[in-house]
Amino acid sequence: MKVEADQVFANNQAAAAVGATGAVIKMKGDKVGVFYGSKQALFDVDLDIYERQVTALIGPSGCGKSTFLRCLNRMNDTIDICRVTGKITLDSEDIYDPAIDVVELRARVGMVFQKPNPFPKSIYENVAYGPRIHGLVKSKADLDNLVEQSLRGAGLWEEAKDRLQEPGTGLSGGQQQRLCIARAIAVAPEVILMDEPCSALDPIATAKVEELIDELRENYTIVIVTHSMQQAARVSQRTAMFHLGELVEVDDTKTIFTNPSEKRTQDYITGRFG
Amino acid sequence: MTDVSADLATQAVRPNDRSLFVRDERTTRRHRAEMRFRMMGLAAVTFGIIALLGLMASILNNGVSSFSQTYVKLAINLDASKLDKSGKRDPAELQKVTTFAYQPLIKAALVKTMAEHGISVDGVNAKQAAELISKEAPAQLRRYVLAHPDKIGETITFELLAAGRIDGYYKGRVTMESAALDRNVSPEQLRLADQMREAGILEKRFNWSFFTAPDASDTRPEAAGLGVAILGSAYMMLVVLVLSLPIGVAASIYLEEFAPQNRFTDIIEVNISNLAAVPSIVFGILGLAIFINIAGLPQSAPLVGGLVLTLMTLPTIIIATRSALKAVPPSIRDAALGVGASKLQSIFHHVLPLAAPGILTGTIIGLAQALGETAPLLLIGMVAFVREYPGAPPEGFFDPASALPVQVYNWTTRGDPAFVERASGAIIVLLIFLAIMNITAIILRRRFERRW
Ligand SMILES: Nc1ncnc2c1ncn2[C@@H]1O[C@H](COP(=O)(O)OP(=O)(O)OP(=O)(O)O)[C@@H](O)[C@H]1O
Numbered sequence: 001m002k003v004e005a006d007q008v009f010a011n012n013q014a015a016a017a018v019g020a021t022g023a024v025i026k027m028k029g030d031k032v033g034v035f036y037g038s039k040q041a042l043f044d045v046d047l048d049i050y051e052r053q054v055t056a057l058i059g060p061s062g063c064g065k066s067t068f069l070r071c072l073n074r075m076n077d078t079i080d081i082c083r084v085t086g087k088i089t090l091d092s093e094d095i096y097d098p099a100i101d102v103v104e105l106r107a108r109v110g111m112v113f114q115k116p117n118p119f120p121k122s123i124y125e126n127v128a129y130g131p132r133i134h135g136l137v138k139s140k141a142d143l144d145n146l147v148e149q150s151l152r153g154a155g156l157w158e159e160a161k162d163r164l165q166e167p168g169t170g171l172s173g174g175q176q177q178r179l180c181i182a183r184a185i186a187v188a189p190e191v192i193l194m195d196e197p198c199s200a201l202d203p204i205a206t207a208k209v210e211e212l213i214d215e216l217r218e219n220y221t222i223v224i225v226t227h228s229m230q231q232a233a234r235v236s237q238r239t240a241m242f243h244l245g246e247l248v249e250v251d252d253t254k255t256i257f258t259n260p261s262e263k264r265t266q267d268y269i270t271g272r273f274g
Numbered sequence: 275m276t277d278v279s280a281d282l283a284t285q286a287v288r289p290n291d292r293s294l295f296v297r298d299e300r301t302t303r304r305h306r307a308e309m310r311f312r313m314m315g316l317a318a319v320t321f322g323i324i325a326l327l328g329l330m331a332s333i334l335n336n337g338v339s340s341f342s343q344t345y346v347k348l349a350i351n352l353d354a355s356k357l358d359k360s361g362k363r364d365p366a367e368l369q370k371v372t373t374f375a376y377q378p379l380i381k382a383a384l385v386k387t388m389a390e391h392g393i394s395v396d397g398v399n400a401k402q403a404a405e406l407i408s409k410e411a412p413a414q415l416r417r418y419v420l421a422h423p424d425k426i427g428e429t430i431t432f433e434l435l436a437a438g439r440i441d442g443y444y445k446g447r448v449t450m451e452s453a454a455l456d457r458n459v460s461p462e463q464l465r466l467a468d469q470m471r472e473a474g475i476l477e478k479r480f481n482w483s484f485f486t487a488p489d490a491s492d493t494r495p496e497a498a499g500l501g502v503a504i505l506g507s508a509y510m511m512l513v514v515l516v517l518s519l520p521i522g523v524a525a526s527i528y529l530e531e532f533a534p535q536n537r538f539t540d541i542i543e544v545n546i547s548n549l550a551a552v553p554s555i556v557f558g559i560l561g562l563a564i565f566i567n568i569a570g571l572p573q574s575a576p577l578v579g580g581l582v583l584t585l586m587t588l589p590t591i592i593i594a595t596r597s598a599l600k601a602v603p604p605s606i607r608d609a610a611l612g613v614g615a616s617k618l619q620s621i622f623h624h625v626l627p628l629a630a631p632g633i634l635t636g637t638i639i640g641l642a643q644a645l646g647e648t649a650p651l652l653l654i655g656m657v658a659f660v661r662e663y664p665g666a667p668p669e670g671f672f673d674p675a676s677a678l679p680v681q682v683y684n685w686t687t688r689g690d691p692a693f694v695e696r697a698s699g700a701i702i703v704l705l706i707f708l709a710i711m712n713i714t715a716i717i718l719r720r721r722f723e724r725r726w
Pocket residue numbers: 036041059060061062063064065066067068079
């Protein structure tokens with residue numbers, strides 16, 4: 001018996017070690033607080049985002065998931081009254097340091113929004129815009145190539161290859177969202193933030209995007225906000241539960257869904273919240 | 275039991291003998307109210323349309339005739355002994371010969387032509403016959419000779435303006451009866467004109483010079499044209515466009531996209547809206563004080579007019595541009611920022627192109643307002659009588675000029691009824707320009723209707 005128990009313990013240790021070495025911390029939130037004017041929307045959130053993993057943010061509406069997500073690439077800067085306290089790092093560099101370049105940050109931490117928002121330009125231009133402003137390509141041929149790679153990466157190439165010059169707004173909702181993902185990965189970000197990327201999509205389009213997220217995990221670090229427990233369970237490796245601006249708990253997705261340590265989490269994922 | 279019956283009593287009671295075809299009193303009242311409101315609306319629209327049609331009809335009725343003009347065709351011998359006594363064709367010498375030397379040439383040519391066609395009317399002598407031709411004619415001849423000195427001595431066919439009263443006779447403004455009471459024209463002269471018309475010496479045709487000729491003095495309405503006014507208005511519009519579009523758009527972008535929301539920007543915002551409501555004459559006084567008295571710019575200059583109109587147009591353009599920028603969905607800005615575009619890039623690459631139709635529409639409407647503006651121009655001296663065309667830009671911006679609406683005002687203050695016709699004609703020209711601008715604005719708006 002004892003041997004067996006030891007064995008199990010050793011295995012666990014090994015697994016933990018693999019987890020520790022395999023999971024590098026890509027972004028780190030340290031006592032992050034957010035104020036909209038005088039109203040505090042986030043309280044002391046400590047959350048690590050691991051490299052090449054999908055981290056899901058869940059929690060009831062208004063709990064601050066989007067707010068936290070938008071802190072990670074400083075999209076909150078666009079809101080006049082928004083103020084961020086605490087510290088957030090990307091590869092151990094403080095992203096709120098006044099000396100850093102926000103544009104560079106956003107090139108490395110891309111974003112996909114809740115509502116598909118392609119530019120009212122051609123499909124090609126939508127994808128080519130980012131690489132062009134960052135000077136990522138030298139020639140037209142390189143750009144063509146990059147556009148194709150990005151569209152392939154977003155699983156849209158087959159549908160879009162014959163209509164690259166048509167407006168991106170003419171695509172279906174699901175295609176538009178994948179176009180936005182293609183646009184995001186075209187600038188070769190390290191982290192991709194997704195705020196309820198499937199909330200405007202039908203189940204089939206949702207399945208496609210979820211599949212895509214799973215593939216993207218190989219190369220990118222992904223943080224996704226979702227209201228669908230199934231989605232969080234399907235695509236994420238880690239899940240963070242928010243409530244009333246606080247981080248309730250964060251753990252492996254499996255643990256959160258099978259054996260959460262907080263009652264609030266339990267209540268939320270079983271739909272007993274109210 | 276009592277509880278239940280009390281509950282029932284408070285419930286709405288509907289009679290059960292109801293039919294959808296029978297209207298109760300409330301419904302009838304509601305229908306009548308609706309009918310009344312519709313009738314009032316219809317009446318208001320009808321009134322507006324009738325007023326507009328009446329206005330248009332009266333202007334067209336008065337003004338269309340200014341687009342045609344009566345001319346007298348004469349072969350005139352440019353007698354060298356009268357025009358160039360020295361015979362050297364020296365421009366300085368030719369300049370000294372005044373229109374008085376040209377007058378007899380016209381008279382002689384007229385007498386000769388009348389004799390050739392066998393035209394004569396009792397009681398009209400040669401001097402009176404010559405009065406059929408505009409006082410502007412000698413000047414027209416002189417201008418030609420100064421421009422072509424080599425033609426002196428030759429006989430050349432000219433189309434000379436007929437006098438205003440004769441022109442008015444063929445436009446219905448002057449009749450035999452009114453001529454009998456008129457010191458400027460007699461019925462016999464009109465009869466002579468009729469004969470000349472039959473002989474083909476005198477004819478009415480399209481009046482190009484109405485669009486090209488400069489203004490003329492009170493006694494020569496037939497020579498008055500809009501040339502200087504159109505040029506002056508065009509110069510002013512150029513100044514307004516070049517100044518107000520970039521300034522207005524830059525100010526709007528700053529206020530809309532960059533300025534922090536605080537008391538200071540609130541005050542600016544309120545003031546811009548107020549500025550749009552300031553009476554235009556106030557801008558005129560401001561222009562007079564600042565641009566002419568302090569900055570020392572010349573009076574009557576299109577540059578000053580343009581500057582004053584720019585001040586007036588700016589609020590319009592800023593308000594239009596800001597609402598066009600506001601109408602661009604924030605998701606587009608987010609999308610651009612999300613792929614790492616800077617704020618400026620997101621504005622210039624994505625927001626401005628989408629706002630452009632709105633901005634252009636606002637600009638065109640602002641320009642159209644400026645084009646029709648009169649009061650401020652009166653104050654900065656653009657009402658002066660200007661016969662010289664302003665030069666080519668950029669010097670031309672400093673030359674005295676007139677403007678279309680001011681020319682209308684100017685002509686309506688003159689005595690000769692022929693100027694009423696001219697003024698109405700000028701209004702038609704102004705309205706056509708305004709209509710073209712507004713239609714352009716509408717087409718732009720239609721063409722680029724929001725595409726997101
Ligand atoms: N621009 C803003 N100005 C003021 N308050 C805001 C703003 N954006 C969000 N908030 C507030 O911050 C809190 C958190 O909002 P947030 O959008 O992060 O919630 P969420 O968890 O994303 O909700 P949802 O699931 O509905 O998207 C809410 O109370 C909200 O009212």
